[in-house]
Amino acid sequence: MPKKTPTVEAGRRVDPRVRRTRALLRSAALELAAERDVETLTIADIAERATVNRATVYQHYKDRDALLLDAMEEEIGRLAHAAARCPLTRPAGRTPAELVELFRHVEANATLYRRMLGPSGAARFINELRGLLAQEVEAQLHGEKDTDAAAPTAQALARLRAHYLAGAFVGVFTQWVSTPERPTADQAAKEVWALMRGASKWTTPGMPS
Structure with missing residues (x-):
């Protein structure tokens, strides 16, 4: 044989x-x-x-976290792929359907994300997730029509914006899946989109709207 x-x-x-x-x-x-x-x-x-x-x-595997990170690699890839489809550079207006789908994906796996992103979660997983999201966002930002896109300063600023947005997504997902009576995926996506485009109606208590 x-x-x-x-x-x-x-x-x-x-x-x-x-x-x-x-x-x-x-x-x-x-x-x-x-x-x-x-x-x-x-x-x-x-x-x-x-x-x-x-x-x-x-x-x-050398330790538990290495095993967990490998176990979550496929899930991280799915989430990063969903993020890559979100038109984050689109003008303000109607919430992109792709962004809603991104939140629905996290919602469908809420228990797992709550464990992995929570206080007792795996730091390596969080860092890997944030890094991959930043890569996808940066790729979109480089795709914007910008005559100075090749300049080192422009690249550094795009990377800064990408990590800002990636960190915001991780923070939002962490809080959202941990909320007992959380907003729906549609509601969460709409609010996040409004915040990203500077169009949110949310105001700080005591501050004029």
Whole structure:
């Protein structure tokens, strides 16, 4: 019987058994992250859920956070892709449908995002999410018609704006999924869009509207 050819993963040839074990570990990590605070999870907990021993986990990941980050990589990619479709440079007016879809995506995975973004969440996940969102926003900003877009100063300013917006999104998502009676995805997207375009009706108490 011919020997099975290892598959290719991220530019490397990976044995199918390794892929299956990692898939088990990622699935176990996501299940547990949706059930309890991430900070309370241990390698032993994940190993037990995946029905493998702890030594097997350490053969694939150096620590719990590395495993969680790998488990969330696909989800981060989906969110970044959704963000990339949002026309953030569109003039103020009707809330873009793509922005609403972005919030609906987070809403559909609210429990997982609440665990990962909350006080007991994984710092590496938050940093990775913010970084990928910033990349997608910056790509849009560079796409704006700006004759000085190639200038170093213009690039630095675009990057600054991108990280500002990415940080705002992460902050909004964190607060939104943690609110017991949170606004709907449509309401949240509408408010965020208004804030981004400087058209929000919200005012500070005691300040004139």
